[in-house]
Amino acid sequence: MPITKLVDKINKQKYKQKRRNQNSSEPADSQGNTQPNSQANALANPEDNPDSLSLNLEQNLQRIQSVFVESSDLVIRKFKIGANESINAFIVMFNGLIDEKSVSADLINPLMSLQHDLKKNNAINIIRDSSLTVAVVKESRTFGEITNAVLSGDTALFIEESNIALLASLRGWEARGVTEPKTEAVVRGPREGFVESLGTNMALLRRKMRNPALKFWELQIGRQTKTSVCVAYLNGIANDKIVAEVKNRLQRIDTDSILESGYIESFIEDAPFSLFPTVGNSEKPDIVSAKLLEGRVAILVDGTPFVLTVPYLFVEAFQSAEDYYTRPFYATFIRSLRWLAFFLTTFTPALYVAITTFHQEFLPPALLVSIAAAQEGTPFPSMVEALLMQTIYEILREAGVRLPRPVGQAVSIVGALVIGDAAVSSGLVGAPMVVVTALTAISSFVISSLTDVSTLARFILIILAGFSGLYGVMLGFIAFLIHQVSLRSLGAPYMSPLAPSTFSDLKDVFIRSPLWMMLTRPRAFWEKDSNRKKPNLMPTPPGDQKGEK
């Protein structure tokens, strides 16, 4: 089993680190040992394991204080349990990770006013069973587990003469509310988007699908950050092999930090050296739910609203949630526009360079004359011109994304006036090139998820076009396609359903057929339960009502 190997490896490293830092004030082993098998060891022989709790409350307190030395946000509250103040206890929590009101009302208050006849040996059971008014309470015997839980926002309760601590989940912290995501705005459709909290994100998905088959499998990744990562899938609809493979790849990750789902992406993707993304992401619960229902697997990462979905196919970049909420005709039209825009943004500058440099005869005479007149006064060949304008555009775009809002106007003025107008009137570049650059830029916004691919591909194609004309562009096109069809995402061919072609899946590629015609899940990765709905769901007018007049 890979997980035990992983744990062994981590433990070994921890051990080495401990040996190295033997004289340092902070015990190193307090960082880790969250895995279940170390707990099992602790249960087997509690005296031998240095990680297990002691029966002495004072020792436990010192141990906690030594683990969290120099943590000014740590709160340790000592008090006495019961109305007769018979038993000493203390709670440990982090200021800011807990809900203060609940801790007072549901933890401290009931304990202090406890009327039960408490003895030191049964106190823990009575408190757990009939005193704490907290929904989620866990028992723990090891410092490693307690440390981890307190760091995640739990409140730990230590009681005199007990080597068990209670972990009460009274979490609460400042978080962004569920708002409409900026990246994926819709005209029609749900407005809610994922937030930075994993719990909220899981709830958002759960609310979309009231179905016990929706599974969340959680693990922690990151030696230092211990980030919660969660694999979501629909049992019976997702391909078991893909789910197992995702879990396997996640367990393999042994890095110090996971700060965003992009970190996970770079560790699990199939083709790390490819321009093309083989892991998708989305910020919207309705999109992720739709992908889960198609049999995909989602990966939620604590601390980011971006949820990963695998397998990710090329054609998904051309699908948008709104396609399915509007009627099919306009959706189909928009979808073909997206394909067109993708080809425009990738190929227009290269084709312009190729035609003006090598194949002028392909242009109608009138257009040829005006282009020739515009190019007449410019100093550079059109390949250099194209590369120059594309680079300037990319710089402008990057500046527009990063700059503080009040400075925005300055960039627009510089962009529009200086680069657009002045560059042409001063004879630095030809006016047609500005038009081509603008067209490229506008089209690139249509396919936002492939922007990075189309930008880099554009530069490569411009250079090919400058050296060998249309022939070079064709070769570049072929080379890109060879690369694309050789890619796989979690076993599913990346260019499916185009190549290998599956006719039944083409219903959702260039056209968006009506929902009652989409009877099957994508064939690229389904395993079982391929039927999505009953056939013959086409709405029809009520039958011939002959008597009616």
Next chain:
Amino acid sequence: MLEEGRISYKQLILLILVSRSIITITYLPALNEPPANQDSWIASLLYYPIQLLIALPIYFLWKRFPDQTIIQYSQTLFGKLGKVFGVLILWYFLHSTALALSQYGFFLTTAVMPETPILFFALTLVLISAYAATKGLEVIGRLSELFTPLILFAMITIFFLLFNNMNFKILTPVLEKGILPILQGSWIYNGRSIEVLELAMLLPYLNTPKKVKSVFFISFALVSVFFVIITIPVLTVFGVTEAQSRALPVFSVIRLIRVGDFLERIESVHMAIWTLGAFIKVTINYYLIVLGLSQLCNLKEYKPLILPIGTILIPLSLLVGPSIVELREFLSYKTLVPYSYFFILFLPCLLLLAAIVRKKGVTSR
């Protein structure tokens, strides 16, 4: 196994279609061969039954050796001596690929980029085919699936755009010289079908062996229809004599397309599909040479052979076609047809005969 990938029967059909018909979209040598008159298109139709007959030995051999390529079963049949057959077949593959490369380059230097040396085209196409060949059979199959619909769509659109210029009276009188010259013409067209040997190499890699029959039937039927779609516009627009005098008949006919005042200069589309199609043809043959050679030498891996074969292909393509006149001379039916029938018909028949006599392979149940 050398190649783990499998291709679907759809992919195989499209591969065979492009590989067989792509050269005709520029050269169309059939116009100057018997019957050499307005009945060429009937010869294109009759190509189909004759092609099926010629493919029969390959089909029966596949029945006997469903898991082996022609290189492998010639060794099963004759042992060490079988390697001679393998070498001969590989030579034929190598030669035809070089011929295709040279035809590819000559078209581009004459029609599109006259100042570029032909070496450049051969070099770039071989490089990109080598890249595809390293990715394996699966990728080549998928590429054919992507490119063939584009080629077919373009050719059918061109056919309809030329409808205005066509004069169907040119096609009369039908059967002016009788049926025999037409049959001779179909026989000649079949002489260029290296695709029979491609099938002999590729059938073991089909993922649905039940569909083998439909691969034979559908792919050659499509090829036949494709020939007709190409021949008819050339004949009816130019007339027989003018069509015969053109070096690049289909290309010239495409140059005539003008729809309204905005849709003209379609020949860039022709160049695009020519590149796509020639890429598929060269890639599949290149790949089969490499695969066949590694089967001949019992290698475990075919990838190390890709670049060496490429370095043989490029100079060979320059050698087989030192000039367009010499190339055309060799490709004319008087030379090429007897030469290639030795490989595509005589060798398979010999192998089949040996298999029957020696009772090797799976005999029919």
